Amino acid sequence: MRFSNFFIPTTKEVPKDTVIKSHEYLTRGGYISQVSAGIYNFLPLGHKVLGKIKDIVRDELNKAGALEITLGFVTPHELWVESGRASKYGKELLRFKDRKNKEYLLGPTHEEMIVNLVRGKVKSYKNLPINLYQINTKFRDEARARFGLIRGREFVMKDGYSFHESKEDLDREFDLMEKTYSKIFKKLELDFRIVEADSGAIGGSGSKEFMALSDIGEDTIVICDSCDYGANIETSSRQRREISEKNESSLSLFSTPNMSSIDDVSNFLKIHPSNVLKAVVKKAIFEDKEEIVCFFLRGDDELQEVKATNAINADDIVDVNEEEIKNANLEAGFIGPVILKDSKFSDDDENTIGDMKFKSLNKLEIKYIFDIDLKDREDEVFVCGANKKDFHIVGMPLNKIPDITYKDLTTSKESDKCKCGGSYLHKKGIEIGHIFKLNDKYSLPMKANFLDKNGKTQPFIMGTYGIGVSRLISAISEQKSDEKGLIWGKTSSPFDVQIIVSDIKCENILNKANEIYNQLINDGFDVLIDDRKERFGFKMKDFELIGCPIGIIVGQDVDNGEVSFVDRVSLEKRSVRLDDVISEIKEQAK
């Protein structure tokens, strides 16, 4: 491709609204341009990179036996009603009506569409398994698009769906997709981790995310410093804690005026925060009701909301305000698992520890859940709120509190221990892929069934597999660029080689450059030749911004039979004999 005939509008100036380098360079390099919040045009360079990535994805998936299709981008609303997601998905769905007043929406993901397709065409176990995928535009009306292609509203995604007659066969396909995804991301030269991810209310035995490591990533992942454990912080679990400083007070009520924080209390009583029970009150939202739930954890642990939501099987949990706490008969800042005998107390259901009379929160119809780390801690007693203003209970044994449910509720910290004995580290990641076992989550409500070997009707067992294709452009850019511009790998670069003609007015130089260009084209390389009437420095800056891995500078040295090769990563130049150019490129760019 001749630069002079191509469309690469590069700019020297930094666009106003870019905050991360991938966004800046992709914009300045003429790869993308913004249309609206989270909606981008792909210019020729961006389009080429997108194409390269699509080819790699397609190639590996086809090798793994998946079949490419294209599903409609506009999807009938009724399918979403059928699956139950029309109401659940909410404002992210961009809905509209056609001239006949029929409701549609732009597909944010295509489970409904694929189930609708397959249920009508596949009726027998003999046609299973089948894995269908597409690489297509998606639309999600994100509340807040940001960071260029990292979180767009309109984006390109590869979404695949597999159908099986058994969970065992789904497991096999799931593993195959995990391996296939790894190959794809390795080919793209990405530094990534496969981590356990939240399976949410869908349950099932597996959900794994592929995270490109990057400081600007929106997800936090927990990895072990000595084994290959990795998990999204939403789901990461840790080894049971070793508590060295145990509190041994006997049970009593302590006046703790105005000490409502963990720090206040632990400083005042001179105990370690891990010996204080932290109460986190939330409002749990269910399909048909809302209720106040109290989560208890160690004072130096943090509630992980995704885990908490899953622990009580809620659709969502939200913060409560002071009034809601009051209405629940709780004392903000002094909340504990028991209510002491006082005016609100009837004599029913009371318990006694020593001379203290109490009843538990669940007698007030407040559900409480304890963190799993508190289970089987008979050798410890805790400080907790007394549900009475300015009072805490000291020396509270947990085994005296009735009906405790223990669940994993905490956010893994960097100091926490892995099962293998190693220590956890937190990293930021960009989610570039997600594979998920759906089982019959969609086939059941959408009545997508087949006949098994015994002639019995069964719902399809499904898996779903996604790759953020346009997001990958940003992920690669974030990982590989430097302070001068983009740096592409061999597989993702828009061109294999960029030839920089130092001075097009010098016939000898231009001719030699064209000769090399034509030879490389004939040998099947994708080459950009900068034949613009610009000065040398200007062209070099553009080369560095655009980021092709190899540059060939054709300049004065052609008279001595030489050109210069520039390595985009190191920016080092070295002389190469004209006769050796083709063979060297074949060696380097293969």
Place this chain on the structure above:
RNA sequence: CGGAGUGUAGCGCAGCCUGGUUAGCGCACCUGGUUUGGGACCAGGGGGUCGGAGGUUCGAAUCCUCUCACUCCGACCA
């Protein structure tokens, strides 16, 4: 959806507080010339009605009201 901010030429910005000539600068663009291995220089030139609507005023980019868009922080994110 809460908080903050920004809309003036293709891009980046000044002007606004304290209304008053043809709205200015840099980059980019066009013409001519000189330069030519690290975003050149000189001269000339084209392009905006100041996000939109309404209002105040003799007069509005500038003051007021409403509105739209975009960005950032947070909430949200199969």
